[in-house]
Amino acid sequence: MSTDWDVAVVGAGTAGLAAARVAAERGLRVVAYERMSPGGQLVNLTVLHDHPGGTGPELVSALTAAAEGAGVRLSCAEVTRVHPGTPARLETADGEVAAGAVVIAAGLSAGRLGLPGEEALVGRGISTCAGCDGPLFRGRPVAVVGDDEWTAEEALELAGYASAVTVLVPGEPRWSAARAARLAADERVEVVTGAAVTALRGEGVLSGVVVRTADGERELAVAGVFPFVNRRGPEGLVAGLAADADGRLVPEDGVLVAGDARAGAEQSLTAAEADGRAAGEAAVAALAAGAGSLRVVDPTYGVLPEDDAGPVEATGSTATWRDVALFTNSKPNATELLRGLGARLQAHWELPELGFAAKDSASVPADPDQIDWLSQRFKMVLVAVGD
Known part of the structure; x- marks a missing residue:
């Protein structure tokens, strides 16, 4: 079997960097692909509440240094398609490469409301990064849409800047009791369950949203909306691999998936890191089994x-x-x-x-x-x- 790499990792966030480091520490030739820069969405987090790694950028720096120190090669080439096999083939912006094992750790896409005119307002009131854009809304009201751990964490961070944060939950919250307690303790945060955003207001710049609840529709005047619904997994990235309703991949037939990209994964940094380490060990074991x-x-x-x-x-x-x-x-x-x-x-x-x-x-x-x-x-x- 002729390969360019023993292990190729698609995605260099928390899970991807952990998987790559583990494989490289076992002496394998490892490359980790990330279209922008290492860290994924981790680079946008300021305070980490479920990981002892300090801030997001500090944790990114530590994970990247550990991976490179183990011999991992980092590449900014985008991976557009993965074809499982022996070896697996990856279509990248720099051409096709072959690898003995592939770990998919591509995370999730940015959240979207799916409403008319939404894309025109991205960067003009619609954002998916509290750490990046929170200071732009200092002293002004904002809304956060979603029901998961990430939604709660972004709302808590925005509460440090905005005059008021309305968390619009489509159904019931899925975040932990600890985060629920922190949200309830912040007087600037209001959680509204059973809420659906049905329309956006504003010409060129967002000025508000229309919200439908069991009590009917009302307009909510906000300067910013942070949607964390409809975040999709990398469905279609791996040829022939099944995905769940959210586009997260279901591992099978030797395809390794780690972190938020995996169906059923827990959305936390500690879980992603552990998942990545497990995927790295699995890649090592798979190659050892096929080495003869x-x-x-x-x-x-x-x-x-x-x-x-x-x-x-x-x-x-x-x-x-x-x-x-x-x-x-x-x-x-x-x-x-x-x-x-x-x-x-x-x-x-x-x-x-x-x-x-x-x-x-x-x-x-x-x-x-x-x-x-x-x-x-x-x-x-x-x-x-x-x-």
């Missing part, structure tokens, strides 16, 4: 024929002979032995590439940069030493 076994031979007596002693299983290893490098301490007999072994391996397994490196002198320590190169480029390094 390694045959150990004694170069003194030549390569054993296929019908001779059976292969020796390399428990827990994901190495293939295409990813083998040779390293010697520069002693002549060790170098000769290793080059002979390498030549036999390359001929027997028809390897297109076989890495080779040696210390400048047997009496000096190995160059750390050289060791780093070997560990990052190759999955297995055969070492020979001699006196």
Whole structure:
């Protein structure tokens, strides 16, 4: 199986960065794709109430540094389609790439009300980021539309800027009791259940919304509306993969999905991070299961024929002979032995590439940069030493 990457992660938010780091720490070649910049919607959060990571940008910085430190390559190329298989194929803005395993951690789309004239008012009163646009509504009334944890958190953040925050819940709230208590304790926040926004008011700039409740319709004068309804998962991104009613993907047939993009996922940072780690471990296990076994031979007596002693299983290893490098301490007999072994391996397994490196002198320590190169480029390094 020829691949550009061992693991490709689509989405570099909390779940995606966690999955990528775990796989890279196991020695795999990992790329994480994010169309804009790492962090996803996490970069828009100021205070994190369900994660000990400080602010959103601080957590993004820590997750990104950990992933890159483990060897993850970050790419801003947009992934437009994923085709499962062995290997999987990804259509990206930079061309098609192949990967041994793919983790989908693309999160959810921005919220939308689905009303006429809505798109023209985006950025002119309609926003989906309290951390970004909250200060623009300082001292003015706003409305937040939704029923989940994200809705409640954005409403609480907006309460620090706006004169009043009306939370319009289409049905009944789905947020936690702890968030419900915080909303109730803030005198600037009002929660209205069974409320549907039926129309937008304003010419060029939002001036209000029409709200329908069990008591009838009324107009609510607000300077801003923050919709968190109709946030969709990445339905259609993976060819042939089923999705739930909200467009969130249902993992199956070896396709790994992590974070908010996964059907049934809990919407919290801690849950997303744990989900990402689990997906990374699953990717490692999947590649290990498909890696086959390694045959150990004694170069003194030549390569054993296929019908001779059976292969020796390399428990827990994901190495293939295409990813083998040779390293010697520069002693002549060790170098000769290793080059002979390498030549036999390359001929027997028809390897297109076989890495080779040696210390400048047997009496000096190995160059750390050289060791780093070997560990990052190759999955297995055969070492020979001699006196």
